[in-house]
Ligand code: CP
Protein backbone atom coordinates (compact mmCIF):
# COMPACT_ATOMS: atom_id res chain seq x y z
CA UNK A 1 0.00 0.00 0.00
CA UNK A 2 2.88 2.37 0.82
CA UNK A 3 4.33 2.45 -2.68
CA UNK A 4 1.07 3.58 -4.35
CA UNK A 5 1.03 7.26 -5.25
CA UNK A 6 -2.02 8.66 -7.05
CA UNK A 7 -1.20 12.35 -6.54
CA UNK A 8 -2.26 14.45 -9.50
CA UNK A 9 -4.21 11.62 -11.16
CA UNK A 10 -7.69 12.06 -12.65
CA UNK A 11 -10.38 9.59 -11.58
CA UNK A 12 -12.49 9.11 -14.71
CA UNK A 13 -13.02 5.35 -15.02
CA UNK A 14 -11.55 2.29 -13.28
CA UNK A 15 -10.27 1.19 -16.70
CA UNK A 16 -7.39 3.62 -16.03
CA UNK A 17 -6.46 2.02 -12.68
CA UNK A 18 -4.47 -1.05 -11.77
CA UNK A 19 -5.84 -3.60 -9.34
CA UNK A 20 -3.42 -2.51 -6.56
CA UNK A 21 -4.43 1.13 -7.03
CA UNK A 22 -8.12 0.28 -6.68
CA UNK A 23 -7.38 -1.87 -3.62
CA UNK A 24 -5.40 1.04 -2.16
CA UNK A 25 -8.41 3.38 -2.53
CA UNK A 26 -10.72 0.84 -0.87
CA UNK A 27 -8.27 0.48 2.03
CA UNK A 28 -7.87 4.25 2.33
CA UNK A 29 -11.67 4.64 2.40
CA UNK A 30 -11.83 2.15 5.29
CA UNK A 31 -9.13 4.15 7.14
CA UNK A 32 -11.07 7.40 6.67
CA UNK A 33 -14.24 5.66 7.84
CA UNK A 34 -12.54 4.54 11.07
CA UNK A 35 -11.17 8.02 11.64
CA UNK A 36 -14.63 9.55 11.16
CA UNK A 37 -16.16 7.06 13.63
CA UNK A 38 -13.40 7.90 16.15
CA UNK A 39 -13.91 11.64 15.70
CA UNK A 40 -10.33 12.13 14.42
CA UNK A 41 -9.62 15.34 12.48
CA UNK A 42 -8.38 14.81 8.92
CA UNK A 43 -8.22 18.43 7.75
CA UNK A 44 -4.80 18.07 6.10
CA UNK A 45 -6.05 19.74 2.92
CA UNK A 46 -6.97 23.00 4.63
CA UNK A 47 -7.04 26.06 2.39
CA UNK A 48 -7.78 24.11 -0.78
CA UNK A 49 -11.01 24.33 -2.79
CA UNK A 50 -12.91 21.98 -5.08
CA UNK A 51 -15.53 22.71 -7.76
CA UNK A 52 -18.52 20.38 -7.97
CA UNK A 53 -20.22 20.45 -11.37
CA UNK A 54 -23.58 18.70 -11.54
CA UNK A 55 -25.31 18.67 -14.93
CA UNK A 56 -27.58 15.93 -13.56
CA UNK A 57 -29.21 15.89 -10.13
CA UNK A 58 -27.78 14.07 -7.09
CA UNK A 59 -28.28 13.39 -3.40
CA UNK A 60 -25.50 10.96 -2.39
CA UNK A 61 -22.67 12.08 -4.67
CA UNK A 62 -23.11 15.79 -4.02
CA UNK A 63 -23.45 15.36 -0.25
CA UNK A 64 -20.48 12.99 -0.18
CA UNK A 65 -18.22 15.43 -2.03
CA UNK A 66 -19.34 18.33 0.17
CA UNK A 67 -19.04 16.55 3.52
CA UNK A 68 -15.78 14.83 2.56
CA UNK A 69 -14.25 18.09 1.31
CA UNK A 70 -15.25 19.92 4.49
CA UNK A 71 -13.85 17.12 6.66
CA UNK A 72 -10.57 17.38 4.73
CA UNK A 73 -10.50 21.12 5.45
CA UNK A 74 -11.47 22.23 1.95
CA UNK A 75 -14.01 24.67 0.58
CA UNK A 76 -16.55 23.68 -2.08
CA UNK A 77 -18.41 25.49 -4.87
CA UNK A 78 -21.47 23.74 -6.25
CA UNK A 79 -22.44 24.43 -9.86
CA UNK A 80 -25.97 23.16 -10.43
CA UNK A 81 -27.53 21.85 -13.66
CA UNK A 82 -28.73 25.35 -14.63
CA UNK A 83 -26.51 27.73 -12.72
CA UNK A 84 -23.36 27.92 -14.86
CA UNK A 85 -22.27 28.76 -18.39
CA UNK A 86 -20.91 25.24 -19.01
CA UNK A 87 -21.68 23.88 -22.44
CA UNK A 88 -24.25 26.57 -23.20
CA UNK A 89 -22.17 29.74 -23.41
CA UNK A 90 -18.73 28.35 -22.66
CA UNK A 91 -16.95 25.27 -23.96
CA UNK A 92 -15.71 22.52 -21.68
CA UNK A 93 -12.12 23.32 -22.64
CA UNK A 94 -12.51 26.99 -21.59
CA UNK A 95 -14.38 26.02 -18.41
CA UNK A 96 -11.60 23.58 -17.52
CA UNK A 97 -8.95 26.28 -17.82
CA UNK A 98 -10.97 28.76 -15.74
CA UNK A 99 -11.84 26.31 -12.96
CA UNK A 100 -8.38 24.78 -13.03
CA UNK A 101 -6.92 28.17 -12.17
CA UNK A 102 -9.11 28.62 -9.09
CA UNK A 103 -9.64 25.14 -7.66
CA UNK A 104 -7.35 22.30 -6.62
CA UNK A 105 -9.79 19.67 -7.96
CA UNK A 106 -12.95 19.40 -10.06
CA UNK A 107 -15.83 16.93 -9.81
CA UNK A 108 -18.05 16.47 -12.86
CA UNK A 109 -21.43 14.68 -13.15
CA UNK A 110 -23.08 14.75 -16.52
CA UNK A 111 -23.60 13.10 -19.85
CA UNK A 112 -20.99 11.62 -22.22
CA UNK A 113 -17.67 10.34 -20.92
CA UNK A 114 -15.91 12.52 -23.54
CA UNK A 115 -17.01 15.61 -21.62
CA UNK A 116 -15.28 14.61 -18.40
CA UNK A 117 -12.25 13.53 -20.42
CA UNK A 118 -12.13 16.93 -22.13
CA UNK A 119 -12.38 18.63 -18.74
CA UNK A 120 -9.46 16.55 -17.48
CA UNK A 121 -7.42 17.24 -20.62
CA UNK A 122 -7.69 21.01 -20.32
CA UNK A 123 -7.45 21.50 -16.56
CA UNK A 124 -4.18 20.94 -14.77
CA UNK A 125 -5.88 19.70 -11.58
CA UNK A 126 -7.38 16.28 -10.77
CA UNK A 127 -10.85 15.71 -12.23
CA UNK A 128 -13.19 13.18 -10.58
CA UNK A 129 -16.06 11.56 -12.48
CA UNK A 130 -19.19 11.85 -10.34
CA UNK A 131 -21.19 9.82 -12.96
CA UNK A 132 -21.43 9.89 -16.72
CA UNK A 133 -23.65 7.88 -19.04
CA UNK A 134 -20.86 5.31 -19.33
CA UNK A 135 -19.27 5.06 -15.87
CA UNK A 136 -19.75 5.71 -12.14
CA UNK A 137 -16.29 5.03 -10.69
CA UNK A 138 -16.63 6.69 -7.26
CA UNK A 139 -19.62 4.39 -6.59
CA UNK A 140 -17.32 1.39 -7.23
CA UNK A 141 -14.98 2.17 -4.34
CA UNK A 142 -17.97 2.47 -1.99
CA UNK A 143 -19.54 -0.74 -3.28
CA UNK A 144 -16.35 -2.77 -3.03
CA UNK A 145 -15.71 -1.40 0.47
CA UNK A 146 -19.24 -2.47 1.45
CA UNK A 147 -18.72 -5.99 0.05
CA UNK A 148 -15.38 -6.27 1.85
CA UNK A 149 -17.00 -5.22 5.11
CA UNK A 150 -19.71 -7.87 4.72
CA UNK A 151 -17.59 -10.81 3.50
CA UNK A 152 -14.08 -9.89 4.70
CA UNK A 153 -12.82 -10.37 1.11
CA UNK A 154 -13.61 -9.65 -2.54
CA UNK A 155 -11.86 -12.39 -4.46
CA UNK A 156 -13.88 -15.45 -5.45
CA UNK A 157 -17.32 -13.99 -4.71
CA UNK A 158 -20.14 -14.42 -7.24
CA UNK A 159 -21.51 -10.99 -8.15
CA UNK A 160 -24.76 -10.93 -10.14
CA UNK A 161 -26.02 -7.76 -11.82
CA UNK A 162 -29.68 -7.80 -12.92
CA UNK A 163 -31.45 -5.21 -15.07
CA UNK A 164 -29.92 -2.59 -17.36
CA UNK A 165 -26.34 -3.84 -17.62
CA UNK A 166 -25.33 -1.65 -20.61
CA UNK A 167 -25.19 1.68 -18.80
CA UNK A 168 -22.96 3.39 -16.20
CA UNK A 169 -23.57 0.97 -13.32
CA UNK A 170 -23.41 -2.29 -15.27
CA UNK A 171 -20.26 -1.18 -17.10
CA UNK A 172 -18.49 0.03 -13.99
CA UNK A 173 -19.36 -3.01 -11.89
CA UNK A 174 -18.15 -5.36 -14.62
CA UNK A 175 -14.82 -3.50 -14.72
CA UNK A 176 -14.46 -3.38 -10.92
CA UNK A 177 -15.36 -7.05 -10.43
CA UNK A 178 -13.15 -8.35 -13.22
CA UNK A 179 -10.15 -6.33 -12.00
CA UNK A 180 -10.62 -7.29 -8.34
CA UNK A 181 -11.27 -11.02 -8.80
CA UNK A 182 -15.05 -11.27 -8.34
CA UNK A 183 -16.97 -13.51 -10.76
CA UNK A 184 -19.25 -11.09 -12.62
CA UNK A 185 -22.57 -12.22 -14.09
CA UNK A 186 -24.83 -9.92 -16.11
CA UNK A 187 -28.21 -11.62 -15.75
CA UNK A 188 -30.61 -9.79 -18.04
CA UNK A 189 -32.32 -9.59 -21.43
CA UNK A 190 -29.67 -9.78 -24.15
CA UNK A 191 -30.58 -6.30 -25.41
CA UNK A 192 -29.29 -4.99 -22.07
CA UNK A 193 -25.96 -6.86 -21.97
CA UNK A 194 -22.90 -4.57 -21.76
CA UNK A 195 -21.29 -3.86 -25.14
CA UNK A 196 -19.10 -6.56 -26.62
CA UNK A 197 -15.92 -4.52 -26.72
CA UNK A 198 -16.08 -3.77 -23.00
CA UNK A 199 -17.03 -7.38 -22.21
CA UNK A 200 -13.92 -8.58 -24.07
CA UNK A 201 -11.74 -6.04 -22.28
CA UNK A 202 -13.15 -7.20 -18.92
CA UNK A 203 -12.58 -10.84 -19.81
CA UNK A 204 -8.91 -9.97 -20.15
CA UNK A 205 -8.90 -8.28 -16.72
CA UNK A 206 -10.67 -11.37 -15.34
CA UNK A 207 -8.01 -13.68 -16.77
CA UNK A 208 -5.38 -11.70 -14.87
CA UNK A 209 -7.33 -11.62 -11.59
CA UNK A 210 -8.52 -15.24 -11.79
CA UNK A 211 -12.18 -14.24 -12.15
CA UNK A 212 -14.85 -14.81 -14.81
CA UNK A 213 -17.30 -12.66 -16.80
CA UNK A 214 -20.58 -14.31 -17.80
CA UNK A 215 -23.65 -13.02 -19.64
CA UNK A 216 -26.91 -14.93 -19.26
CA UNK A 217 -30.62 -14.46 -19.84
CA UNK A 218 -31.44 -17.35 -17.49
CA UNK A 219 -32.46 -16.02 -14.05
CA UNK A 220 -32.18 -19.34 -12.23
CA UNK A 221 -28.74 -20.09 -13.66
CA UNK A 222 -27.56 -16.50 -13.20
CA UNK A 223 -28.62 -16.08 -9.57
CA UNK A 224 -27.70 -19.59 -8.44
CA UNK A 225 -25.33 -19.47 -5.45
CA UNK A 226 -24.85 -15.72 -5.80
CA UNK A 227 -23.04 -13.90 -2.99
CA UNK A 228 -24.20 -10.48 -4.16
CA UNK A 229 -27.23 -9.49 -6.23
CA UNK A 230 -27.10 -5.92 -7.53
CA UNK A 231 -29.51 -3.82 -9.55
CA UNK A 232 -30.09 -0.22 -10.63
CA UNK A 233 -32.97 1.78 -12.09
CA UNK A 234 -34.22 0.65 -15.51
CA UNK A 235 -34.30 4.19 -16.90
CA UNK A 236 -31.33 6.40 -16.09
CA UNK A 237 -31.03 10.16 -15.78
CA UNK A 238 -31.04 11.82 -19.19
CA UNK A 239 -32.99 9.02 -20.90
CA UNK A 240 -36.44 9.90 -22.33
CA UNK A 241 -39.66 8.77 -20.61
CA UNK A 242 -40.63 7.02 -23.85
CA UNK A 243 -38.25 4.12 -23.07
CA UNK A 244 -40.13 3.05 -19.90
CA UNK A 245 -42.53 0.72 -21.67
CA UNK A 246 -39.83 -1.29 -23.40
CA UNK A 247 -37.68 -1.39 -20.26
CA UNK A 248 -40.60 -2.72 -18.20
CA UNK A 249 -41.43 -5.37 -20.79
CA UNK A 250 -37.85 -6.56 -21.21
CA UNK A 251 -36.51 -6.13 -17.68
CA UNK A 252 -39.42 -7.22 -15.46
CA UNK A 253 -38.25 -10.87 -15.59
CA UNK A 254 -34.98 -9.56 -14.09
CA UNK A 255 -36.56 -7.75 -11.15
CA UNK A 256 -34.76 -8.59 -7.91
CA UNK A 257 -37.47 -10.39 -5.94
CA UNK A 258 -37.74 -13.14 -3.31
CA UNK A 259 -37.41 -15.88 -5.94
CA UNK A 260 -34.05 -14.55 -7.12
CA UNK A 261 -32.82 -14.06 -3.55
CA UNK A 262 -33.98 -17.55 -2.50
CA UNK A 263 -32.02 -19.05 -5.40
CA UNK A 264 -28.80 -17.40 -4.20
CA UNK A 265 -26.65 -18.39 -1.20
CA UNK A 266 -28.21 -18.01 2.27
CA UNK A 267 -25.58 -15.37 2.96
CA UNK A 268 -26.46 -13.31 -0.17
CA UNK A 269 -26.59 -9.52 0.12
CA UNK A 270 -28.71 -7.17 -1.98
CA UNK A 271 -27.09 -3.99 -3.32
CA UNK A 272 -28.32 -0.93 -5.25
CA UNK A 273 -26.52 2.37 -5.87
CA UNK A 274 -29.82 4.23 -5.15
CA UNK A 275 -32.14 5.98 -5.73
CA UNK A 276 -34.46 2.95 -6.15
CA UNK A 277 -38.05 2.45 -7.24
CA UNK A 278 -39.27 -0.10 -4.68
CA UNK A 279 -42.57 1.50 -3.62
CA UNK A 280 -44.99 4.27 -4.53
CA UNK A 281 -43.42 6.96 -2.36
CA UNK A 282 -41.82 8.81 -5.31
CA UNK A 283 -43.27 11.01 -8.05
CA UNK A 284 -41.88 8.78 -10.80
CA UNK A 285 -43.04 5.63 -8.95
CA UNK A 286 -46.57 7.03 -8.83
CA UNK A 287 -46.52 8.03 -12.51
CA UNK A 288 -45.37 4.55 -13.56
CA UNK A 289 -48.05 3.05 -11.33
CA UNK A 290 -50.75 5.13 -13.04
CA UNK A 291 -49.47 4.27 -16.53
CA UNK A 292 -48.42 0.63 -16.17
CA UNK A 293 -50.00 -0.54 -12.90
CA UNK A 294 -46.66 -1.49 -11.27
CA UNK A 295 -46.16 -0.93 -7.54
CA UNK A 296 -42.40 -1.68 -7.57
CA UNK A 297 -39.83 -1.95 -10.32
CA UNK A 298 -36.20 -3.12 -10.38
CA UNK A 299 -36.44 -4.47 -6.81
CA UNK A 300 -39.43 -5.49 -4.70
CA UNK A 301 -40.07 -3.62 -1.49
CA UNK A 302 -39.79 -6.95 0.34
CA UNK A 303 -36.17 -7.44 -0.77
CA UNK A 304 -35.24 -3.76 -0.45
CA UNK A 305 -36.42 -3.68 3.17
CA UNK A 306 -35.11 -7.16 4.10
CA UNK A 307 -32.09 -7.89 6.27
CA UNK A 308 -30.24 -8.94 3.08
CA UNK A 309 -30.27 -5.35 1.88
CA UNK A 310 -27.10 -3.32 2.51
CA UNK A 311 -28.11 -0.29 0.43
CA UNK A 312 -27.78 2.26 3.21
CA UNK A 313 -24.30 1.00 4.16
CA UNK A 314 -23.36 1.52 0.53
CA UNK A 315 -24.77 5.05 0.63
CA UNK A 316 -22.77 5.93 3.76
CA UNK A 317 -19.63 4.47 2.19
CA UNK A 318 -19.94 6.89 -0.71
CA UNK A 319 -18.74 9.66 1.59
CA UNK A 320 -15.76 7.73 3.00
CA UNK A 321 -14.66 6.56 -0.45
CA UNK A 322 -15.02 9.95 -2.12
CA UNK A 323 -12.91 11.35 0.71
CA UNK A 324 -10.26 8.74 -0.04
CA UNK A 325 -10.34 9.50 -3.78
CA UNK A 326 -9.89 13.25 -3.22
CA UNK A 327 -7.22 12.75 -0.56
CA UNK A 328 -5.25 10.30 -2.70
CA UNK A 329 -5.19 12.52 -5.77
CA UNK A 330 -4.59 15.92 -4.12
CA UNK A 331 -1.42 17.14 -2.45
CA UNK A 332 -1.70 17.64 1.31
CA UNK A 333 -1.53 21.29 2.39
CA UNK A 334 0.90 20.48 5.20
N1 CP B 1 -25.77 6.58 -6.21
C1 CP B 1 -25.73 7.87 -6.56
O1 CP B 1 -24.88 8.30 -7.33
O2 CP B 1 -26.70 8.63 -5.99
P1 CP B 1 -27.02 10.17 -6.35
O3 CP B 1 -27.59 10.19 -7.74
O4 CP B 1 -28.01 10.59 -5.31
O5 CP B 1 -25.75 10.96 -6.28
Ligand code: NVA
Nearest residue numbers: 169232236237273274
Ligand atom coordinates in the same frame (compact mmCIF):
# COMPACT_ATOMS: atom_id res chain seq x y z
N1 NVA C 1 -27.98 4.52 -13.75
C1 NVA C 1 -28.37 5.57 -12.85
C2 NVA C 1 -27.40 5.67 -11.72
C3 NVA C 1 -27.76 6.70 -10.68
C4 NVA C 1 -26.77 6.76 -9.56
C5 NVA C 1 -28.45 6.87 -13.63
O1 NVA C 1 -27.55 7.14 -14.43
O2 NVA C 1 -29.43 7.61 -13.45
